[in-house]
Amino acid sequence: MTLGIARRSAGTRTLCVALSVLLLQVAVESTAVADPEPTRGVCGTTVGVPTAPEGALVIEPGTDLTDKTRFNPAGTTFWLAPGTHTLSSDQYGQVMPKDGNVYLGAPGSILDGRGLNRAAFTTSAKDVVIRGLTIRGFVAERDQGVVNHDSGDRWVIEGNVIENNDGAAMMTGSGQRVIGNCLRNNGQYGINAYRFGAGLTDLVIEGNEISGNNTGDWEAKIPGCGCSGGAKFWSVNRADIVGNWVHHNHGVGLWADTNNNDFLIEDNLIEDNASEGVFYEISYNLELIGNTFRRNALVQGRTRAAKGDNFPVAAVYLSESGGEPRLPARTDKIEIRGNMFSDNWSGITLWENADRFCNSPANTSTLSCTALVSPTSACSDPGIATAPLYSDCRWKTQRVSVHENTFEFNSTLEGCLGLCGRMAVLSNYGTYPAWSPYRGAVISEAITFRQENRWYDNQYYGPWTFVAHDTSRRLTAAQWQAEPYRQDVCSGFGEGTTC
Numbered sequence: 160m161t162l163g164i165a166r167r168s169a170g171t172r173t174l175c176v177a178l179s180v181l182l183l184q185v186a187v188e189s190t191a192v193a194d195p196e197p198t199r200g201v202c203g204t205t206v207g208v209p210t211a212p213e214g215a216l217v218i219e220p221g222t223d224l225t226d227k228t229r230f231n232p233a234g235t236t237f238w239l240a241p242g243t244h245t246l247s248s249d250q251y252g253q254v255m256p257k258d259g260n261v262y263l264g265a266p267g268s269i270l271d272g273r274g275l276n277r278a279a280f281t282t283s284a285k286d287v288v289i290r291g292l293t294i295r296g297f298v299a300e301r302d303q304g305v306v307n308h309d310s311g312d313r314w315v316i317e318g319n320v321i322e323n324n325d326g327a328a329m330m331t332g333s334g335q336r337v338i339g340n341c342l343r344n345n346g347q348y349g350i351n352a353y354r355f356g357a358g359l360t361d362l363v364i365e366g367n368e369i370s371g372n373n374t375g376d377w378e379a380k381i382p383g384c385g386c387s388g389g390a391k392f393w394s395v396n397r398a399d400i401v402g403n404w405v406h407h408n409h410g411v412g413l414w415a416d417t418n419n420n421d422f423l424i425e426d427n428l429i430e431d432n433a434s435e436g437v438f439y440e441i442s443y444n445l446e447l448i449g450n451t452f453r454r455n456a457l458v459q460g461r462t463r464a465a466k467g468d469n470f471p472v473a474a475v476y477l478s479e480s481g482g483e484p485r486l487p488a489r490t491d492k493i494e495i496r497g498n499m500f501s502d503n504w505s506g507i508t509l510w511e512n513a514d515r516f517c518n519s520p521a522n523t524s525t526l527s528c529t530a531l532v533s534p535t536s537a538c539s540d541p542g543i544a545t546a547p548l549y550s551d552c553r554w555k556t557q558r559v560s561v562h563e564n565t566f567e568f569n570s571t572l573e574g575c576l577g578l579c580g581r582m583a584v585l586s587n588y589g590t591y592p593a594w595s596p597y598r599g600a601v602i603s604e605a606i607t608f609r610q611e612n613r614w615y616d617n618q619y620y621g622p623w624t625f626v627a628h629d630t631s632r633r634l635t636a637a638q639w640q641a642e643p644y645r646q647d648v649c650s651g652f653g654e655g656t657t658c
Contacts, residue, residue, distance in 0.1 A: 207266030264292035272297030299326025421488035460504030482558030513589030568621030
């Protein structure tokens with residue numbers, strides 16, 4: 160059964176997952192979960208495969224799983240009996256799967272790194288399955304992961320609890336399926352979708368609970384590193400992120416950074432993340448549909464407001480990201496439709512940094528160019544000032560449609576100082592480098608008026624304000640709807656509507 164490729168109704172998804180779990184003998188014994196939509200909760204449950212499948216090699220606690228893997232052929236199934244399993248007592252103690260190996264955990268089976276081992280499952284083997292295990296206590300280094308450390312392709316990681324590790328709970332390879340896991344309280348990420356030297360394709364992230372990650376507070380350790388959050392995606396082409404509960408992460412909930420394309424983020428509950436719920440950065444072609452965003456970016460918003468920083472921190476932040484018809488995808492736009500936004504610091508911010516473009520010293524993704532230009536050196540003076548490089552050397556926030564969403568906002572939000580409850584489309588005044596053809600208000604004008612960014616048919620409750628062109632232009636709803644902006648045509652404000 161293939162999960163997460165075609166769009167499905169919530170009911171169909173639930174049935175597919177339930178049947179998959181039944182067929183795969185994954186027992187889930189629910190306990191109390193303090194989620195207002197408890198069917199989304201995975202953490203706080205008991206996971207495991209109750210009995211060893213026929214032909215499986217039974218691994219009792221104290222058995223050397225590393226050696227058992229080494230001396231058995233590819234495609235072997237291992238069933239870890241209840242109890243705590245450990246690896247060798249050095250930092251490189253690890254399990255090195257072969258193609259097609261399956262690792263199943265009985266209810267109560269724990270693989271514990273004891274604060275010694277860096278990774279649990281390594282190697283670039285393909286078609287490995289990890290199911291029903293609790294994996295904890297590993298000490299992966301920054302930007303590395305505990306499970307699928309070497310980004311092997313087509314792994315299935317399903318029905319596990321991966322918690323209280325350093326680094327990321329897991330890395331990903333192309334074709335990876337991450338289904339129904341509890342990924343919580345890890346030092347850096349719940350998921351780090353990254354592979355050195357190559358992009359990834361075709362990811363499915365479905366039905367997981369991703370919470371409490373970035374316990375190491377990496378943005379404080381390395382300011383501006385962009386290296387924290389619930390899940391981070393780097394150069395991924397096609398990803399379905401569906402039906403997850405992403406909450407209480409110490410940073411961004413879901414962060415796609417650098418030349419990602421063709422993402423579907425649908426039917427997720429994204430709440431109480433310290434920074435943005437979704438951050439889509441220098442990337443392309445996204446459908447953000449039917450999600451619920453609650454109380455995101457309150458920590459970040461209050462911190463910046465207290466410093467007098469008037470940038471519009473938002474639940475959804477698009478930074479130099481837009482629709483691009485020249486890249487194959489399910490959409491050639493960024494479509495933000497049918498979502499509920501409730502009591503976040505602000506709503507949606509569309510931003511484009513006039514100084515950030517391919518080959519600019521201001522581009523923090525220093526080794527990356529846009530998906531439309533190669534080599535990076537082509538984006539230089541004087542060629543960058545003329546077509547097609549003038550357009551193609553920029554990651555553009557363009558072709559964004561925000562419609563049929565509901566935005567609720569409580570005007571008594573603590574620490575607001577007039578800097579919350581905002582919607583925004585803006586840029587900065589371009590200044591750098593000296594050879595940039597984007598200096599001045601060129602990009603502010605483009606993102607606001609000429610790049611097909613539109614709000615319409617939305618419903619607003621509360622005292623929303625709007626920012627356009629640059630941070631100095633704060634607008635009322637009436638000004639936002641009037642010339643020259645003409646945004647939110649046929650949207651409702653309170654009980655009223657403009658149509």
